[in-house]
Amino acid sequence: MNKFRRLFISLHACIVGFVKGCRPLIFLDGTHIKKKFKGCILSAVTKDANDDLFTLAFAVVEAENDANWEWLCLKLRRVLEMQNCVAFSHFTFFSDRHSGLVKAIPGIFTGSPHSYCLRHLVDNFRRQILKKYPLHNKKHWESIFQKAAYAATENEFIGHITSIIKSMPLAEEFIKSSEPENWANCLFSGKRWCIINNNQAECWNSWIKPARFLPIVAMVDSIRVQIMNMMNNRRESSLVMAGNLCPKPENNLLRNYTKSRNLKVDRSSSWIFEVLDGDKRCAVDLEKWSCSCRTWNLNGIPCNYTKSQDMQGSNVTARWGYFCRYSLS
Known part of the structure; x- marks a missing residue:
C-alpha cells in the first residue's frame, strides 16, 4: 500500500537569498504537526543581514529520528551544491544536539562547526546535576554555567567551570561529556557571531504554528505563502533603508x-x-x-x-x- 513518508521543500528564492544575503549560519530543529495529522516538520533556517528570521528549507516527515535528519542533511547539501557551495567549512550549524544531527553533520558537511544550543544544555544541567544537589541555589549555578559559555577568554571559562566543579563534583563528568568545544565561546572553532542558542529555529516553529493544524497539502501551501509574504515585506522595507548597513x-x-x-x-x-x-x-x-x-x-x-x-x-x-x-x- 502506498503511504506518505516525507517531503523536502526549499524554494529557489530562499536558496539564492541564503547564499547571497545571509550569514553562513544554519539552525536545525523539528516540531510536531498538530491534531490528527501526525508527523513532524524539520526546518533549516538562518539569519538575514538584519539578524531577522529567514527560511532556507523545511521537510515534512513521519518522525524526528536519525534517518530523517540524515535524509534532510543530504537534501540540504544538494541544494547548496547547486549554488556552487562545495566548501562547507565556513557554514556553522546549530542544533539541540539531537543524535541524528550529531551523526549526520560531520559526515555530510565535512569540516562544518556544530554549535550546541546553550538553553538545552542548561536544561540538561538542571535535570542531571542540580537535581542531585537540592540545597544549591539553582538559578545562581545556571547563571554561572551560562557565564562560562559566554566567556570570551579561556581563563574566564576555566574560572567559572572550576567554581561549578568545586561546588558540585558530579558536574565534572557532565561538562566533559557535553563537548565544551561545541558550545563555549572561547573554545568554539567556527564563526557564529556570539550566537549561542537555537532560538532562530524555535522562532520559526512558533511562526508556522497555525499551519501545523492543517492537512499536509494545505499546511505546506500555507507555509509557502507565509514565506512569500515575509520576503515581500522585507523587500519593501529595504527600499527605504539608507546607508550601507541594515x-x-x-x-x-x-x-x-x-x-x-x-x-x-x-x-x-x-x-x-x-x-x-x-x-x-x-x-x-x-x-x-x-x-x-x-x-x-x-x-x-x-x-x-x-x-x-x-x-x-x-x-x-x-x-x-x-x-x-x-x-x-
Missing part, C-alpha cells in the same frame, strides 16, 4: 560608538592602539580587525574600544567605514 547592525555600531566617548587611547602605530577603560586595558589592532577583549572577534562587530574619539584621523576613519560595510557579512 538597521540592527547599524544600531549596534552606534551603541558601541556612544560607549567609546570617554575612553582614553594611546597610539602605538598607525593601526595599533592601547585603550584604557577604568582599570581595564585593551590592545586594538585595526589592521588585523582584532581587540584583546575578543568581543570584536566573537561578534564580528567592532567593539566600543575600536571607535574611541582619539582614534580619529582620515586613515582610521576610512578603515572604520570599510569595517562597517564588510565585517558583518
Whole structure:
C-alpha cells in the first residue's frame, strides 16, 4: 500500500537569498504537526543581514529520528551544491544536539562547526546535576554555567567551570561529556557571531504554528505563502533603508560608538592602539580587525574600544567605514 513518508521543500528564492544575503549560519530543529495529522516538520533556517528570521528549507516527515535528519542533511547539501557551495567549512550549524544531527553533520558537511544550543544544555544541567544537589541555589549555578559559555577568554571559562566543579563534583563528568568545544565561546572553532542558542529555529516553529493544524497539502501551501509574504515585506522595507548597513547592525555600531566617548587611547602605530577603560586595558589592532577583549572577534562587530574619539584621523576613519560595510557579512 502506498503511504506518505516525507517531503523536502526549499524554494529557489530562499536558496539564492541564503547564499547571497545571509550569514553562513544554519539552525536545525523539528516540531510536531498538530491534531490528527501526525508527523513532524524539520526546518533549516538562518539569519538575514538584519539578524531577522529567514527560511532556507523545511521537510515534512513521519518522525524526528536519525534517518530523517540524515535524509534532510543530504537534501540540504544538494541544494547548496547547486549554488556552487562545495566548501562547507565556513557554514556553522546549530542544533539541540539531537543524535541524528550529531551523526549526520560531520559526515555530510565535512569540516562544518556544530554549535550546541546553550538553553538545552542548561536544561540538561538542571535535570542531571542540580537535581542531585537540592540545597544549591539553582538559578545562581545556571547563571554561572551560562557565564562560562559566554566567556570570551579561556581563563574566564576555566574560572567559572572550576567554581561549578568545586561546588558540585558530579558536574565534572557532565561538562566533559557535553563537548565544551561545541558550545563555549572561547573554545568554539567556527564563526557564529556570539550566537549561542537555537532560538532562530524555535522562532520559526512558533511562526508556522497555525499551519501545523492543517492537512499536509494545505499546511505546506500555507507555509509557502507565509514565506512569500515575509520576503515581500522585507523587500519593501529595504527600499527605504539608507546607508550601507541594515538597521540592527547599524544600531549596534552606534551603541558601541556612544560607549567609546570617554575612553582614553594611546597610539602605538598607525593601526595599533592601547585603550584604557577604568582599570581595564585593551590592545586594538585595526589592521588585523582584532581587540584583546575578543568581543570584536566573537561578534564580528567592532567593539566600543575600536571607535574611541582619539582614534580619529582620515586613515582610521576610512578603515572604520570599510569595517562597517564588510565585517558583518
